[in-house]
Amino acid sequence: MKQPPLHIVLIEPEIPPNTGNIARLCAATGIHLHLVGRLGFSLDDRYLKRAGLDYWPAVQLRRWDDFPTLQAAYPRARFWYTSKKAGNSYTSVDYQKGDFLVFGKETKGLPEDILAEAGGRAIRIPIFTESVRSLNLSTAAGIVAYEALRQLGMTAG
Numbered sequence: 001m002k003q004p005p006l007h008i009v010l011i012e013p014e015i016p017p018n019t020g021n022i023a024r025l026c027a028a029t030g031i032h033l034h035l036v037g038r039l040g041f042s043l044d045d046r047y048l049k050r051a052g053l054d055y056w057p058a059v060q061l062r063r064w065d066d067f068p069t070l071q072a073a074y075p076r077a078r079f080w081y082t083s084k085k086a087g088n089s090y091t092s093v094d095y096q097k098g099d100f101l102v103f104g105k106e107t108k109g110l111p112e113d114i115l116a117e118a119g120g121r122a123i124r125i126p127i128f129t130e131s132v133r134s135l136n137l138s139t140a141a142g143i144v145a146y147e148a149l150r151q152l153g154m155t156a157g
Contacts, residue, residue, distance in 0.1 A: 003097070003098065004060065004098070005029065005097055005098075005149060005154060006031045006095070006098070006099055006100070006101060006145060007031065007034055007100040007101065008022060008025075008026060008031055008103070009070065009100050010022065010033070010034070010036065010137075010141075011036045011103065011104050011111070011114070012036065012037040012038055012040070013035065013039060013040060013137065014039075014041070014105050014107060015040065015041075018106060018137040018138045019035070019039075019138075020050065022137070022142075023055065023056060025138070025141060025145060026059050027056075027058035028055075029145065029154070032061075032062070033060065033061050033062070034061075034062050035062070035063050035064070036063075036065075036066065037066055037067070043063075067114060074100070077098060078096060078098075078121070079100045079102055079121060080093060080099060080101050080121050080122075081102045081110055081118035081122045082104070082124065082125070082140060083109055083122050083123075084124055084127070084134050085109075085124070086118075086122035086124040087122070088122065088124065089124060089125075090124065090125050090143065090144045091147060092123075094151065095147070095152060096152075097152055103137060103140060106137050109134070123144070125144065
């Protein structure tokens, strides 16, 4: 299996079209997708499949029962934790090939215990108005992933 440029980790995603859109992003970029914990849908969900269209065969997907098991499988990996509570901007990071971009569930974000471990590896996407609490999960994943890919030199011609 080819070494991916990045990994996207979704912890307990709840909304099938978001995960489907992120799967399509992963198919387009070679990023590996990791789904962790209890999902708010079945992987056979028609909305999930519809959002991912016919790209699912191109997605390198792994399921994990819990986040510590995933971390143990990649002991040397760098994990970046996205949260609206983080102090560091996603653009302030020097991403490296193989980094893991971790996103929490749509309604609650990342669990507090994971954020407590994150320390300086917690990152946020700025929101410039007070009328919006957070960005859509698939939008956030695309923003952070493409910044990391840009830094890795994966840009168009």
